[in-house]
Amino acid sequence: MHTDVDTLFARLWDKYVAITPSAHKIHQLLAGEEKSNEIVNDHVAFRTFNLEKTSLDKLAAHFLALGYEAKGNYDFEAKKLDAKHFEHPDKTKPKVFISELRVGELSKRAQEIIGDLVKQMDPASVNSENFLYSGPQWKVSKADYETLLNESEYAAWLAAWGFQANHFTVSVNYLQQTQSLADVNTLLKDAGFVLNTSGGEIKGGEDVFLAQSSTMADKASVEMTDETVTVPSCFYEFAQRYEMPDGNLYQGFVAASADKIFESTNAR
């Protein structure tokens, strides 16, 4: 396991931008020419299967070892997901959002496909230092990928990309140019980026103390067992947090909004 939070996030970022060139361009756009404006990460998100070898808790162990603490729990009924978020005592460190697919609620065929993928994985690898940016621990066939895609976009994404950050999130509160999510969205659209409009461009708002938007995922190629296929990779998210009555910024997540953000990796 990593011993330094910043090194872990730097490795995660490198792996993420390698298949998400839009995120790299947007980061440059917001950081400015001189890179004078530091971009603060609100959170980084991961996806996994709720199986023994790959459980949410096994991913979370990497963050708990770095001083992170478990905070909120979330349930996404329609997408068959459970999620937890984690915070570091140092509030300048990104929050971590980990979801896991309740594999047992999928069709028998999908369960078999996922079972066969996870069977290819060494059970010890989940503890290795680079696990959170190790990518897929298996190879999926194009046919199985498509079977999963018909049933769960989430399962198909995970089969293709495995273990790496699904998205990073810009904290709009700490931007130099503007602290308004609507302004950020305009800036992105003017620059030609495509936003996720499921549930509206802005999900949530001041009433739930968190407003979020995201790009639609880039596309990148994955080596499947039989051929190389171009599929949705990762997206970039933008979060604006509001003060609660106690004067502190809300630090949790909003399930109704996150439910729509998951759709940023849907095949367009």
Ligand code: NI
């Ligand atoms: Ni997110």
